Structures are given as structure tokens and as C-alpha cells.
Amino acid sequence: MDWLTTVDHKKIGILYMIAGGFFFLVGGLEAILIRIQLWKPLNNFVSADTYNELLTMHGTTMIFLAAMPLLFALMNAVIPLQIGARDVAFPFVNSLGFWTFLFGGILLNVSWFTGGAPDAGWTSYAPLAGTTYSGDHGVDYYVLGLQIAGIGTLIGGINFLVTIINMRAPGMTFMRMPMFTWAAFITSALILFAFPALAVGLAALMFDRLFDANFFDPSGGGNAVLWEHIFWIFGHPEVYILILPAFGVISEVISTFSRKRLFGYSSMVFATILIGFLGFMVWAHHMFTVGLGPVANALFSIATMLIAIPTGIKIFNWLFTMWGGSIKFTAANLFAVGFIPTFVMGGVTGVMLAAAPADFQYHDSYFVVAHFHYVIVGGLVLGIFSGLHYWWPKMFGRILNETLGKLTFWTFFIGFHMTFFIQHFLGLLGMPRRIWTYLDGLGFNEMNMISTVGAFLMGFGTIFFLLNVVITAFKPQNAPADPWEDGRTLEWSIPSPPPEYNFAQTPLVRGYDAYWKEKMDGHTGMTPAEPIGPIHMPSPSILPFFMGAGLFVAGLGFMYAKDWGNLFGSFKTGYALGIVGLLIVFGSMFLRSVIDDHGFHIEEDEILKDMEGKA
Amino acid sequence: MMKRWRFVKRLAPLMAMMVLVLAACGRSDLSTLNPQGPVAEEQFGLMKLAIGIMMIVIVAVFGICLYVIIRFRRRKGDKTIPKQVEGSHKLEIIWTVIPVIMLVILGVPTVQSVFNLAKDYSKDPEAVQVIVTSHQYWWEFEYPEYGVKTAQELIIPKGKTISITAKSADVLHSFWVPSLAGKIDTNPGSNVNKMYFSAPKEGVYLGKCAELCGPSHGLMDFKVKSVDESSFDRWVAALQEPVALPSDPELAKTFESKCLSCHAVGDLGGPAYPNLTGIGSRESVGGILINTDDPQYSNEGSVYDNLYRWIKDPEEIKPGNQMSGAYDLTDQEIEGIAKYLSELKLNYE
Numbered sequence: 001m002d003w004l005t006t007v008d009h010k011k012i013g014i015l016y017m018i019a020g021g022f023f024f025l026v027g028g029l030e031a032i033l034i035r036i037q038l039w040k041p042l043n044n045f046v047s048a049d050t051y052n053e054l055l056t057m058h059g060t061t062m063i064f065l066a067a068m069p070l071l072f073a074l075m076n077a078v079i080p081l082q083i084g085a086r087d088v089a090f091p092f093v094n095s096l097g098f099w100t101f102l103f104g105g106i107l108l109n110v111s112w113f114t115g116g117a118p119d120a121g122w123t124s125y126a127p128l129a130g131t132t133y134s135g136d137h138g139v140d141y142y143v144l145g146l147q148i149a150g151i152g153t154l155i156g157g158i159n160f161l162v163t164i165i166n167m168r169a170p171g172m173t174f175m176r177m178p179m180f181t182w183a184a185f186i187t188s189a190l191i192l193f194a195f196p197a198l199a200v201g202l203a204a205l206m207f208d209r210l211f212d213a214n215f216f217d218p219s220g221g222g223n224a225v226l227w228e229h230i231f232w233i234f235g236h237p238e239v240y241i242l243i244l245p246a247f248g249v250i251s252e253v254i255s256t257f258s259r260k261r262l263f264g265y266s267s268m269v270f271a272t273i274l275i276g277f278l279g280f281m282v283w284a285h286h287m288f289t290v291g292l293g294p295v296a297n298a299l300f301s302i303a304t305m306l307i308a309i310p311t312g313i314k315i316f317n318w319l320f321t322m323w324g325g326s327i328k329f330t331a332a333n334l335f336a337v338g339f340i341p342t343f344v345m346g347g348v349t350g351v352m353l354a355a356a357p358a359d360f361q362y363h364d365s366y367f368v369v370a371h372f373h374y375v376i377v378g379g380l381v382l383g384i385f386s387g388l389h390y391w392w393p394k395m396f397g398r399i400l401n402e403t404l405g406k407l408t409f410w411t412f413f414i415g416f417h418m419t420f421f422i423q424h425f426l427g428l429l430g431m432p433r434r435i436w437t438y439l440d441g442l443g444f445n446e447m448n449m450i451s452t453v454g455a456f457l458m459g460f461g462t463i464f465f466l467l468n469v470v471i472t473a474f475k476p477q478n479a480p481a482d483p484w485e486d487g488r489t490l491e492w493s494i495p496s497p498p499p500e501y502n503f504a505q506t507p508l509v510r511g512y513d514a515y516w517k518e519k520m521d522g523h524t525g526m527t528p529a530e531p532i533g534p535i536h537m538p539s540p541s542i543l544p545f546f547m548g549a550g551l552f553v554a555g556l557g558f559m560y561a562k563d564w565g566n567l568f569g570s571f572k573t574g575y576a577l578g579i580v581g582l583l584i585v586f587g588s589m590f591l592r593s594v595i596d597d598h599g600f601h602i603e604e605d606e607i608l609k610d611m612e613g614k615a
Numbered sequence: 616m617m618k619r620w621r622f623v624k625r626l627a628p629l630m631a632m633m634v635l636v637l638a639a640c641g642r643s644d645l646s647t648l649n650p651q652g653p654v655a656e657e658q659f660g661l662m663k664l665a666i667g668i669m670m671i672v673i674v675a676v677f678g679i680c681l682y683v684i685i686r687f688r689r690r691k692g693d694k695t696i697p698k699q700v701e702g703s704h705k706l707e708i709i710w711t712v713i714p715v716i717m718l719v720i721l722g723v724p725t726v727q728s729v730f731n732l733a734k735d736y737s738k739d740p741e742a743v744q745v746i747v748t749s750h751q752y753w754w755e756f757e758y759p760e761y762g763v764k765t766a767q768e769l770i771i772p773k774g775k776t777i778s779i780t781a782k783s784a785d786v787l788h789s790f791w792v793p794s795l796a797g798k799i800d801t802n803p804g805s806n807v808n809k810m811y812f813s814a815p816k817e818g819v820y821l822g823k824c825a826e827l828c829g830p831s832h833g834l835m836d837f838k839v840k841s842v843d844e845s846s847f848d849r850w851v852a853a854l855q856e857p858v859a860l861p862s863d864p865e866l867a868k869t870f871e872s873k874c875l876s877c878h879a880v881g882d883l884g885g886p887a888y889p890n891l892t893g894i895g896s897r898e899s900v901g902g903i904l905i906n907t908d909d910p911q912y913s914n915e916g917s918v919y920d921n922l923y924r925w926i927k928d929p930e931e932i933k934p935g936n937q938m939s940g941a942y943d944l945t946d947q948e949i950e951g952i953a954k955y956l957s958e959l960k961l962n963y964e
Contacts, residue, residue: 042913048830048934121827127803128786128828133751218804224787225806258687264702289789289800289825291808294733298726305718305725309711312672316710317702319679325697326689337684344676348669355721357728358661360797361647364789364825428648429641430793432825435833439903440912442821443642520696 005540007091008500012098013076014395017388019102020069025462026109027061030054032459035419039452041440051436052119053138057112059122060142063238064149065105067380071245072097072156074387075184077395079160081491081498082178084169084507084514089162091538092592097156099548104149107552111141118142121434123235124205126216126227131209137559143206144555150195150202151551157191160184169490170529171509175269178489178513179255179262182269183248186276190241193280198234201227210558225290232283240279242376244272246383247314250336252489253390254318257333258325259486261513264317271310271317278307288356289363297356304354311347315340330484331405335386338413342382346374349424364434367427373420385412385465392472393479397497404468408461415457422447422454488516493526501535504607532608534601541597543588550588554581645821647793654732654796654812661728668717732797736778736811743771747781749788749801751828752835752933753889753902763854764879766889768897769822769839772847774815781808789825792839798825814841819898830935836902842964850963854892857881861955870952873942880959888938893961900925901932922953 006012034054037045046054076094080087088094111117118138120129129139164185168177177185205227207213214220216227255262262268284292284300292300318340327333349371353359362368385408393399426447431438438444482492493515494503505528511517518526554577561574640648650656736742746757747769757764771777781790783801791798796812814820824835842850858881860867875884880891895918899905904914904921916924925932926949930939944952 048833052827052830052832119830125787125827133786133829218802222804223806224803258697259689260697261699261701263700264707267702267707289798291800291802291806294730297733298729301725301729302722305722308718309714312710312714313707315676316679316706319676319683320700320703320706322683322687323679324700325687326693326695327684327687328689337680341673341677341680344673348672351718351721352662352665352669355661355665355725355728357658357725357732357797358665360732360799361655361658361662361793363798364791365647425640428646430645430647430821430823432791432823432833434827436830437833439836439905439914442645 002540004545005542007087007095007538007540007544009076009080009088009091009094010395010498010502012094013073013078015098016069016073016076016101017395019098019105020066020073023061023065023105023109024067024070027058027066028459028462030058030061032455034058035452035455037437038448040449041438041442041445043437048436049116049119052121052434053112053117055434056118056121056124056138056142057109060108060118060146061105062376063122063242064146064153065101065108067242067376067384068153069101069105070384070388071187071242071380072101072153074180074249074384074391075160075187075245078391078491079181079184080163080167081394081494081502082181082489083164083167083172084490084503084509085163085167086502086506086535087538088159089166090159092541092544093155094159095541096544096547097152097159099152099544100155100551101149101152103548103552104145104147104152107148107555108141108145110556111138111145114141123231124227125231126205126208126222126224127218129205129209129227130217131212132217132219139205140209140559143202143209144559147199147202147206148548148551148555150199152548153191154195154199157188157195160188161192164188169503169507169509172514175266176509176512176514178248179251179265179268179272180245180248180489182272183244183251186272187241187244190237190244190276190279194234194237194241197230198238201230201234204230210561225287228287228290229283232286233280236283236286237276237279239372239375240275242380243383244276246339246380246387247272249383249387249390250318250339251321253332253336253386254321255513256390256484256486256488257328257330257336258322259328260321260325261488261516262317263320263323264313265512267313268317271313274310275307278303278310282307285354285356285359288359301354301356305351308347308351315344315347328486330389331400331402331409332386332389334406334409335382335389338409339379339382339386342374342378342413342416345421346371346378349374362427364432365427366423366431366433369433370420370423370427373423377416377420382413385409390484391491393483394491394496394498396472397477397479398472398475399479399483400472401468404464404471408464408468410461411457411464412461415454415459415461418454419451419458420454422450426451482515486516488513490514490526493518499607499610501537501602501607504535504611505532506530532604534603535607536599536601538599539597541592543592547585547588550581550584552581553584554578557581642821643794644819645793647797650794651816651818651820652795652812652814655794657728657731658797661724664724665721668721672714672717732810734811735809736776737780737809739776739778742776742778742811744778744780745769745771747779747790747801749781749783749785749790749824749828749835750888751785752824752831752936754790754822754824754835754837755784755889758851761851761855763851764886764890765854765892767837767899767902769837770847770850771814771839771841772844773817773841774813775844776811776813779810779812781810782806786828787826788828788835790822791825792820792822794820795839800826814839817841817843831933834901834903834933836899838898838902840898846963850961853961853963858883858892858959861951863951866948866951866955869944869948870955873944873948874952877938877941891956891959894922894959895957896960896962901929904932918957919953922956923949926953 116136116138204215214222216222282304285304479496507526508529557577561572564573567573643649650659748755756769781801783803789798789800799808799810820839822837877888900921906918
């Protein structure tokens with residue numbers, strides 16, 4: 001019950017991690033099934049329909065329900081601690097964000113049990129995603145599930161923006177913010193601008209599907225290319241929404257385990273902002289073959305190539321952070337160091353793809369599949385693994401087993417390269433992506449088989465990680481405040497796991513890498529910026545849970561309004577259910593507005609008791 | 616300085632080797648690395664340039680990375696604190712400027728090539744005009760200058776510029792012949808696309824649909840067959856000839872009522888679905904059942920066998936296609952029609 005009502009950012013972080021982790025396993029299982037189907041030519045392991053459902057759900061799940069929530073998990077767990085805040089700016093909204101994401105994700109996956117998951121690709125290009133060519137409810141689940149989950153992401157992003165702008169500890173100027181916080185800040189800004197585009201696109205597609213509108217249906221005067229533009233105006237920044245926090249994680253981990261401050265901090269900040277900015281200018285590079293004409297293709301080619309410059313700055317800064325350092329190869333750092341060459345490979349193929357005429361050959365081939373998995377798995381997932389190993393002791397008070405962690409890294413890392421490196425060549429040799437099967441004798445067989453073996457290795461890597469989590473859960477909760485001994489940022493100055501109020505006294509930040517600076521000056525902890533006193537905390541609330549559940553019910557009801565029979569007279573049961581769902585949502589909003597809840601205080605003596613217990 | 620030159624010298628053979636390896640990769644009728652026409656060659660040139668530049672980046676980064684990892688490992692019990700370096704403007708400017716130079720080297724030919732490949736040959740009297748229309752899951756090729764239509768197999772005269780006008784009859788597809796030219800999407804509605812390519816050598820090239828278009832997306836293959844110009848003329852002439860119905864009147868009636876309601880042979884039948892004229896001399900049935908007298912794989916067989924398999928159960932070959940369940944034929948009728956169709960050949964080579 002505590003977990004259903006919590007508004008504590010640390011607990012919400014853990015909830016995000018569990019839910020995101022669960023969906024990561026689901027998406028991973030889908031990936032394994034895809035690779036089994038492709039391990040030999042003309043295989044019949046799954047049917048063509050099921051295959052398209054698998055590939056759609058794999059993409060959608062991994063992006064929206066696994067990668068983003070896992071990043072939100074890290075951001076929730078760490079950001080308030082890194083900036084010396086007691087919580088996020090809007091704890092209630094934070095909890096609401098989690099529950100809408102979870103219920104949206106569940107709604108999306110319910111489709112597996114109701115006769116057909118979405119099968120038009122994670123990009124859901126019209127008109128294939130329209131009712132004419134996807135007659136069943138699959139794409140409806142995509143539209144409504146993502147719409148609901150998207151609310152969660154959007155309010156989460158806004159929350160972090162406000163938190164980072166408003167709630168930094170005294171002395172923490174923008175240019176003293178840790179790199180992970182900077183990355184989360186830019187990511188949140190990208191979410192703020194990109195997700196409304198997705199929401200609009202999904203709403204238009206919803207009108208097309210549920211109410212027979214014609215936004216994207218050419219036979220009714222709509223335009224199929226319009227969907228592509230709207231989708232990618234969201235979809236390209238989305239890539240940076242995913243990768244920037246990973247960049248942040250890598251910056252923290254590498255700097256900590258090299259015992260050195262981040263090389264070129266200000267250029268890193270500048271590069272992050274620039275990447276975020278350019279991320280919005282390049283959506284049409286997903287559409288070079290759509291027929292935009294040479295002027296558009298040339299402009300978007302060059303704009304895309306430009307992104308290589310700030311990204312290159314980051315890569316070299318990381319390398320020079322390690323240069324002259326004293327590098328310790330913990331599991332977390334292995335993931336971070338492994339990230340660098342892997343991401344560089346994903347980056348250079350990105351530049352290759354940016355050359356439009358060459359992209360006419362790469363586009364929609366396995367080369368692209370290889371490229372974006374190098375970026376998203378080789379970049380993001382390695383980053384998430386690194387972050388999880390790094391901050392696990394802070395989140396749970398227990399250090400993950402290092403041996404198992406290293407085993408996870410090596411199996412996952414080798415499996416990853418085995419799976420995806422070879423796919424570059426499959427694409428260049430003429431294998432299109434998203435194909436259910438391929439003919440024999442085309443020269444694709446051996447490479448596909450190697451790729452499948454690699455996918456299994458990645459699966460084993462993930463299992464080792466789960467094993468590690470389970471084993472660690474049984475260990476005593478005895479991690480020190482600064483378990484890596486070289487912690488540089490504020491989160492390492494407080495106990496692991498932190499008390500409910502994070503900082504007994506808001507710290508005074510005297511420079512970049514605040515905690516490190518204090519340690520170097522011979523202090524054992526942060527200098528407090530305020531005396532010990534009662535701390536105001538927000539009350540827990542079940543309302544966010546109900547609002548998420550209400551949206552879930554409403555979505556389900558409206559989707560099936562055409563199929564389910566009538567309730568009294570000509571009123572459709574589906575609409576009735578939909579209205580009930582919306583009533584739950586609006587009712588909860590009403591309650592939230594009228595009930596005057598001032599929260600509660602944690603008293604001084606309780607804080608003092610905590611501090612003694614830990615000291 | 617000496618050291619740097621040694622580095623470049625070591626790199627040069629590596630790059631040369633890589634180009635050689637790339638150049639001989641894959642089936643010459645399918646691979647993008649083995650271009651068979653000027654358009655694919657131009658694209659391959661750009662790919663080689665990009666791969667070369669990227670190899671330099673990778674070697675540099677991997678080199679520094681390896682050096683750093685080995686050189687700066689922490690020794691056991693090492694408690695020393697390294698110097699906290701803030702950054703270096705000189706270095707940071709270097710790794711901003713060098714990528715800029717590399718991108719200029721790549722960017723200029725990219726832009727040139729973008730405009731070069733966007734040339735419009737649709738009004739050029741020297742070029743062969745072809746209207747490509749994609750359907751779930753087959754390709755229609757119309758030659759407006761000759762007033763003929765065919766399906767699944769694009770016959771072109773070698774060396775001539777082929778000007779493609781591409782569109783779709785249903786969902787998005789993408790027209791891709793890797794060894795001859797990169798792809799262009801076929802859009803429904805008014806977004807009609809143009810491209811061009813040519814095949815200087817005679818031969819059969821494999822084409823694919825590159826845009827997810829439904830369950831049988833991966834099976835939406837076609838062939839491009841480049842023949843000499845006189846063969847091409849004979850092919851066009853043969854395509855315009857009337858075609859006789861099956862000699863058995865019973866079978867002819869079945870064929871007319873069951874098949875010609877959708878398909879056309881010669882001047883008979885309807886235009887909605889693939890034109891069957893000359894289907895017996897095509898390379899494949901349905902784009903994926905390869906016609907050969909020496910079958911090796913499960914998707915190969917004689918023309919007759921393939922036609923029989925296809926007519927018997929199209930759903931098994933291409934799930935979700937619109938022929939499945941559209942007719943009702945006895946086994947005997949299927950055999951008769953398969954035999955008749957397998958003998959519908961065009962003599963043009």
C-alpha cells in the first residue's frame with residue numbers, strides 16, 4: 001500500500017526501475033523470438049502476422065516502456081540528491097507520471113491477449129496503421145497506450161525542469177551542476193518540446209481510427225507523408241532524449257572511477273545543449289527516400305552531419321578525463337568504458353547514414369538496424385547498466401556483486417557486438433529490415449545465425465544481472481555513504497539509502513564536484529547552509545494511482561465501443577465504460593483540488609536520532 | 616612528426632585492404648557493395664568515402680581508448696590523487712576543428728550527389744519511361760510509351776537510362792534494386808516520386824520492397840532483367856500480341872471466370888492484379904518461387920511446380936495476399952491452369 005501511495009522521489013525511482021525492468025524483459029523476450037525466427041532462411045517459427053506484432057511491440061516497448069522509464073528511474077533516484085534538494089518540485093505530479101506510464105504500458109501489452117497486438121511498426125506509418133489495412137484493434141492499443149504513457153513522460157519532464165531550475169542547493173550555480181543533472185535538464189527540455197508533437201500525431205491517428213477522420217488516409221484526401229513528418233519531429237529528438245542521460249551517466253562514472261574531474265566541463269555542457277538543439281533540426285533524415293527533393297535532402301544531410309561535432313567533443317573529453325587518471329575497473333566503469341568505443345561505432349554509422357545518396361542504399365536495410373542498436377543498446381543500455389551498478393548502493397544501501405557484474409558486462413558486451421556488428425554487412429548485402437523471413441541462397445544465412453547466437457548471449461547477460469539483483473537483495477543493508485570512496489557529487493555525502501528527507505541540512509555548495517571539493521579541503525561532510533529544524537514533507541496519496549487506472553479504463557472503453565453491445569437502449573457499453581473511466585480521472589482531480597492537504601513535518605529530534613544512528 | 620607519418624603509412628594498406636574486401640562482397644545481383652550500374656556506383660563511391668573517413672575516426676578513438684585503459688589503470692592500493700585537470704582549450708579546439716574538416720570532405724560530394732541523383736529524366740525521349748506501382752505484395756510495371764503493362768519482372772534494355780515514376784496503390788512500399796540503385800518510396804495519393812538508373816550489363820538483378828507493408832513485406836521481391844535492345848523490342852512486341860486461351864474449352868471457361876476476372880493475359884481479362892502475359896518465361900512465380908529445373912532450396916522448382924504451388928495455396932507462400940480464398944478450383948483445374956500458364960512464354964531472348 002505504501003508503494004501505491006508514495007510521492008517520495010526515491011521510491012518512485014524504484015517503482016520506475018521495477019516497471020521499466022519488467023518491460024525490458026518483455027521487450028527482450030520479443031527480441032529473442034524475432035532472432036529465433038530469423039536464425040535460418042524460410043523459417044516458420046512464428047507466423048508473418050505474429051512477427052510483425054513482435055517487431056512493433058519490441059520497438060515500442062523498448063523505447064517507451066523500458067528505456068525511458070529506466071532513465072526516469074535513475075533521474076528520480078539521483079537528480080534531487082545531486083542538486084541538494086529534498087524532493088522533486090511536484091511530488092504528487094511525479095507519482096502521477098509514474099502511474100500513467102505504467103497503466104499506459106499495461107494497456108499496450110493487454111493487446112497480446114485480446115486478439116492482436118499492433119503490427120504496423122513502432123513508427124506506425126499511415127496508411128498501414130489506418131483502419132483499412134489494420135482492421136483489428138492492434139493499432140488502437142498503440143495509439144491509446146502511448147497517449148496515456150506519454151502523459152506520464154511529459155509531466156515527468158516538466159517536473160524535472162522545474163526541479164532543476166528551482167530547487168538547487170545554495171551555491172549550486174548552473175555551471176556547478178553535475179553532468180548527469182545537466183543531461184537530465186536538457187533531456188527534460190527536449191521532452192517538453194517533442195512529446196506534444198507525438199501527442200498531436202497520436203490524437204490525429206486516433207481520430208482517423210476511432211472516428212473515421214482522414215488526416216493520414218490519401219483515399220479520403222489525407223496525406224500519408226504528414227504522419228511521417230509529425231512522427232519524426234517527435235521521433236528524432238526522442239533519440240536524444242534517450243541518449244543524453246546516458247551521456248550524463250557515463251560522465252559521472254568515468255570521472256569517479258578515474259579519480260579525476262570531468263575534462264572540459266564547460267565544453268561538455270555546451271555540447272549537450274548543442275546536441276539537444278540540433279536534435280530538432282534533423283528529423284527529415286529519416287525520410288530521405290520519401291521524395292522530399294534535393295534541396296531538403298541536402299540541408300538535412302548537412303545538419304545531421306553537424307551533430308557529429310558536439311558528440312565528438314564529448315567522446316574526446318571522456319577519453320581525456322581518463323587520461324592521466326587512476327582508473328578502477330568496477331562493473332559500473334566497465335560498462336562506461338565499453339560504452340565509448342561502442343557508441344563511437346554507432347555515431348560514425350550515423351554520419352554515414354547522413355549522406356543522403358548513400359542513405360538511399362542503407363535506408364530501411366539491416367544497416368540501419370545495426371546503426372540504431374549500436375546507439376540505443378550500445379549507448380543507452382550500457383549507460384543504464386553502468387548507472388544501475390553505480391547508484392545501486394545509493395538506492396538500496398547494498399552493493400551489487402562485482403564478479404557477477406563483470407560477468408554481466410562481458411556476456412552482454414560480447415553478445416551485443418556479435419548480434420549487431422554483422423548486421424551492418426547484412427544490410428549492405430541487400431537485406432531489408434522488418435522482414436519476416438528471407439530466401440535461401442542469398443548469402444544471408446550464416447550472418448543471421450551468428451546474430452541470433454549473439455542475441456542469446458545478451459539474454460544470458462541480462463539473466464546474470466537479475467541473478468545479481470536477487471542475491472544482493474538478501475545481503476545486509478550496509479553500504480557506506482560513499483561506497484566507491486571517490487564519490488564527487490552531493491549524493492555521496494548522505495547515507496545510503498538516504499533518509500526520507502534526503503538532506504538533514506541543505507548543503508552549501510562551494511564549487512564544481514561539491515563533495516569532492518569538501519573532501520579535498522579535509523572536511524568529512526558538506527558544510528550545511530541551514531540549522532537543523534523540522535522538515536516539511538508532502539503527504540502520500542492514492543489519487544495518482546486512480547487517475548492512471550481511470551485513463552486505462554477510459555481507453556479500453558472507447559476502443560471497444562464499436563464492438564461491444566448496447567447498454568440501455570442505443571447507448572453503447574464501451575462509451576459507458578469510457579465515461580466511467582474519465583469520471584474516475586476527473587473525480588480524482590476534483591478531490592485533489594478541494595482537499596486541503598498541508599503535508600506533515602519531520603521533527604528535529606527525529607532527524608537528530610537519524611543522524612546519530614548513522615554516525 | 617616521424618611517428619605520425621608511420622601511423623598514416625600503417626593505416627593506408629589497412630584501408631586499401633578494406634576497400635578491396637568491400638568491393639567483392641555479396642552476390643553481384645543483390646549487394647550494394649558490388650554495384651552493377653552507374654547510379655549504384657556513385658552511391659558506392661560515397662559509401663567508400665564515408666567508410667574511409669569513419670575508419671580514421673574509429674582507429675584514432677580506439678587507439679587513444681586502448682592506450683588510456685592500459686596506461687592509466689589503478690595499481691593495487693594506489694591512493695594517490697591525480698592532478699585535477701580542468702580542460703584544455705587547445706585540445707578542445709583541435710577536436711572541434713578536425714571533425715569539421717572531415718565533414719566538409721564528406722559534405723561537399725554528398726550535396727553534389729544529392730543533386731546529381733535528383734535529375735529528372737521523365738521528359739527525356741532517350742530514356743525508357745516506366746511507371747512503377749506497388750501493391751500489397753506485388754509490383755506493376757507500366758511502359759506508357761509502348762502501352763504495355765507487366766508485373767513482378769521489369770525488363771529493361773541494357774545501357775539505356777530507365778526513368779522511374781513510382782507510386783503506390785495501397786500502403787507505403789519502397790522500390791529497391793540494391794545492385795543498380797538505391798531505393799525510392801512509393802507513396803499513395805499525390806506524392807509521386809521519380810528516380811532513374813541504368814544497367815550497362817545484361818543480367819537479372821534482385822529487387823526488394825524496403826518499407827514495412829504488411830505480413831508479406833519481406834516476400835515482396837521482384838526482378839529487373841536487363842536485355843539487349845533488340846530483345847527488348849521483341850519483348851514489347853510479344854507483350855502486345857493476343858494470347859490464346861487454354862485449348863480445352865472446359866478449362867478455358869474456368870480460366871476465364873476464375874482467373875481473368877482479376878488478371879489479364881494479352882488483351883483479355885482485368886487489370887486489377889498482376890498481368891500474366893508471358894508468366895511462363897519469368898524468373899519466378901510470385902517474386903519468390905524461383906523457376907529452375909535444378910531446384911536446391913525449398914522456394915525453388917520448375918515453372919509448373921511453382922505455379923501449381925502458388926495457385927493451390929497462395930496464403931502459404933505469401934500470407935495476407937488478396938488472392939487467398941478468392942476462388943475455388945478443383946485439383947484437376949489447378950493442374951490444367953498451372954500447365955497452361957507455364958506454357959505462356961514470350962520468345963524474346
